Amino acid sequence: KAGVTQTPRYLIKTRGQQVTLSCSPISGHRSVSWYQQTPGQGLQFLFEYFSETQRNKGNFPGRFSGRQFSNSRSEMNVSTLELGDSALYLCASSYGTGGADTQYFGPGTRLTVL
Amino acid sequence: LAKTTQPISMDSYEGQEVNITCSHNNIATNDYITWYQQFPSQGPRFIIQGYKTKVTNEVASLFIPADRKSSTLSLPRVSLSDTAVYYCLVGPLYSGGGADGLTFGKGTHLIIQP
Numbered sequence: 403k404a405g406v407t408q409t410p411r412y413l414i415k416t417r418g419q420q421v422t423l424s425c426s427p428i429s430g431h432r433s434v435s436w437y438q439q440t441p442g443q444g445l446q447f448l449f450e451y452f453s454e455t456q457r458n459k460g461n462f463p464g465r466f467s468g469r470q471f472s473n474s475r476s477e478m479n480v481s482t483l484e485l486g487d488s489a490l491y492l493c494a495s496s497y498g499t500g501g502a503d504t505q506y507f508g509p510g511t512r513l514t515v516l
Numbered sequence: 517l518a519k520t521t522q523p524i525s526m527d528s529y530e531g532q533e534v535n536i537t538c539s540h541n542n543i544a545t546n547d548y549i550t551w552y553q554q555f556p557s558q559g560p561r562f563i564i565q566g567y568k569t570k571v572t573n574e575v576a577s578l579f580i581p582a583d584r585k586s587s588t589l590s591l592p593r594v595s596l597s598d599t600a601v602y603y604c605l606v607g608p609l610y611s612g613g614g615a616d617g618l619t620f621g622k623g624t625h626l627i628i629q630p
Contacts, residue, residue, distance in 0.1 A: 406559075437620070445560070445603065445620035492559045502548040502607040507559025 404429065406495050406508035414514045420481040423511045427474050427495030433457075434476040435505060436468060439490040448491075451476055480513075488515045520604045525625040534591045536624050538604030541585050549580060549587045550605040554623070560603060564589070591626075599628045 407426045415421050427434050435458075436448040447460040451470035468478040474495070480487055490512050494505035521539040528534045540549070548567050552560035564571055566578040566587070577590040591598060601623040 444622040447619065490557070494559065498609075502550050502565065502605065502609045504550075504562045504565065505560075507561065510557070510559055512557075 406493060406506050408491075408493050408508040408511050410511060411509065412512045412514075414516065415483050416516050417483055417485060419483050420479060421483060421513060422477055422479045423491055423493075423513075425476045425478075425493030425495075425508060427476070427493075428506055431495035431497050431506070432474055433496045433498060433503070434470055434474065435494045435496075436476070436478050437492040437494065438462075439492060439510070440488075445492070448478065483515045485515050487513065489513060519619070520606055520621050522602075522604050522621065522624045524622065525627065527627050527629065528594055529629050530595055531593055534594050534598070534626060534628075536589045536591075536602055536604075536626065537586055538589070539586045540604070540606045543584050543606055544608070546608045547606050548609050549578065549584075550607075551576070551578065551589045552603045552605060552620070554601045554603065560620070563602075594626075594628050596628050596630060599626060601625050 406428055409424045425434055433452045435450040437445050438448055439445045448462055448466055449456055449468050450458040454470045465481045470476045490510045492507050492510045494507045496503040496505045548565055550565040551563040553563050554560040564573055564576045564578045566580050568580050571578045579588045603620045603623040605620060
């Protein structure tokens with residue numbers, strides 16, 4: 403069974419631009435969660451989607467948004483990029499409604515904001 | 517949401533047993549304890565999960581005392597390839613909606629030496 407895939411793997415943007423990241427979960431998984439990882443803050447939860455509905459949201463500004471499609475694929479968008487948004491963005495899928503249900507992570511998208 | 521505390525780093529040698537302890541004083545009744553392993557530039561990988569007492573799988577054991585305020589991940593006979601960051605995660609098995617997403621914390625950087 404194919405794992406979680408994320409595209410693109412690497413991205414370079416400049417301040418003020420916006421970016422869209424994509425995540426395809428494992429086939430049959432209905433929950434997708436997004437995380438931001440930086441050296442200083444570690445792994446931080448962004449949001450979780452299940453059946454196209456956002457079920458949880460972390461403590462991030464409104465510039466960070468996401469959505470989930472009927473095929474469970476998910477996208478996250480960051481508008482008006484800031485230097486501090488440079489990070490590894492990880493997507494994880496699980497079969498159930500998320501929470502502590504075993505999450506399978508993708509390889510991540512490395513975003514660099516110049 | 518239960519906060520977790522782990523040592524920032526640990527050192528050990530090949531062939532030794534390594535025990536990493538996580539404190540979670542405010543664990544809730546419906547919370548599970550899950551451990552993940554992460555290598556550089558990769559997404560975290562599920563290791564083991566438990567609710568109480570002892571859980572064992574092919575790679576690790578998880579010890580949880582009766583009060584559940586802490587847990588210990590035990591890695592038997594470690595090798596150089598076990599050098600990674602280990603995260604202790606506490607949360608409900610199924611998300612209940614709202615801002616109660618999972619918190620990974622900073623993790624424990626385990627370094628195995630030859």
